[in-house]
Amino acid sequence: MSKVIISCAVTGAIHTPSMSPHLPITPEDIAAHSIAAAEAGAAILHLHARDPETGEPTPDPAVFMRFLPIIKQNTDAVVNITTGGGLGMTVEERLAAPLQASPEMCSLNMGSMNFNISPAAARISEWKHGWEKEYLTRTEDFIFRNTFKDIARIVGLMGHGHGTRFEFECYDIGHLYNLAHMLDRKVVEPPLFVQSIFGILGGIGADPRNLLFMRETADRLFGRDYVWSVLAAGRHQMAFTTMAGILGGNVRVGLEDSLYIGKGRLATSNAEQVAKIRRILEDLSFEIATPAEARAMLALKG
Numbered sequence: 001m002s003k004v005i006i007s008c009a010v011t012g013a014i015h016t017p018s019m020s021p022h023l024p025i026t027p028e029d030i031a032a033h034s035i036a037a038a039e040a041g042a043a044i045l046h047l048h049a050r051d052p053e054t055g056e057p058t059p060d061p062a063v064f065m066r067f068l069p070i071i072k073q074n075t076d077a078v079v080n081i082t083t084g085g086g087l088g089m090t091v092e093e094r095l096a097a098p099l100q101a102s103p104e105m106c107s108l109n110m111g112s113m114n115f116n117i118s119p120a121a122a123r124i125s126e127w128k129h130g131w132e133k134e135y136l137t138r139t140e141d142f143i144f145r146n147t148f149k150d151i152a153r154i155v156g157l158m159g160h161g162h163g164t165r166f167e168f169e170c171y172d173i174g175h176l177y178n179l180a181h182m183l184d185r186k187v188v189e190p191p192l193f194v195q196s197i198f199g200i201l202g203g204i205g206a207d208p209r210n211l212l213f214m215r216e217t218a219d220r221l222f223g224r225d226y227v228w229s230v231l232a233a234g235r236h237q238m239a240f241t242t243m244a245g246i247l248g249g250n251v252r253v254g255l256e257d258s259l260y261i262g263k264g265r266l267a268t269s270n271a272e273q274v275a276k277i278r279r280i281l282e283d284l285s286f287e288i289a290t291p292a293e294a295r296a297m298l299a300l301k302g
């Protein structure tokens, strides 16, 4: 039985500082959270940057360069830089930091999708003026753009250009087929690291039957050519990652995906979530992969 890779997505671009005082914002915070997450058992660190003043996501490579060397010096973990960036960023902006840092791994989002930001959506019961009016005024609508050409461009620049390998972000079954299409045309090479994502509005819902269907579909499309990982948004995080482990998969946790450690309890750090999923998996007799083992499983450049 192969070991389980734990990825930790440290801060992301969706949650806001007002949602949790524990969300890392400054380069120093992002470095400290990353190091602690690696010490707790994360083999891969999935990283975004934020403007230290406002907390907003930033694509500025100079900000990434304030924490990447600290993480490199203090951990052996695989650095995985987002190419999804933040909503509203252009593909050029999203590529700036990965192109400069030339990481072992970066994310690659496998399709365009609707994305909606609504701090108020979590409290729909408080809406007073009817669904439509509140929805139109309180939420912000985005298209998260990842066309076939965008995907091919990122593969060309980062994969072929830098030897970077990918965390293929699949928010729906169709995204697996997009990836299979690229594998078929030899645009990408195995072993594929397929990150199945559940519970993001605009993508597939967090229903365990969808998890099984994703797994079966990936098996059918990729056979032995892939390494499967799962993340789920919000309260589904720990249940879905546990199910993934049981099904022979790998897991991603972190404050990018959920701010909580339990019902109504904010996680105080990324490391707390890493330690929790590690404990659950080890209690179930799974072994956790080291960064070196993750590198070997994913054929990373090291």
Ligand code: KMH
Binding pocket: 009, 012, 046, 082, 083, 084, 085, 107, 108, 109, 169, 197, 200, 256
């Ligand atoms: N926000 C996650 C659901 C990226 O950074 O490229 C997916 C993600 C995308 O991590």
Ligand code: ZN
Binding pocket: 009, 012, 013, 046, 048, 082, 084, 107, 256
């Ligand atoms: Zn991300």
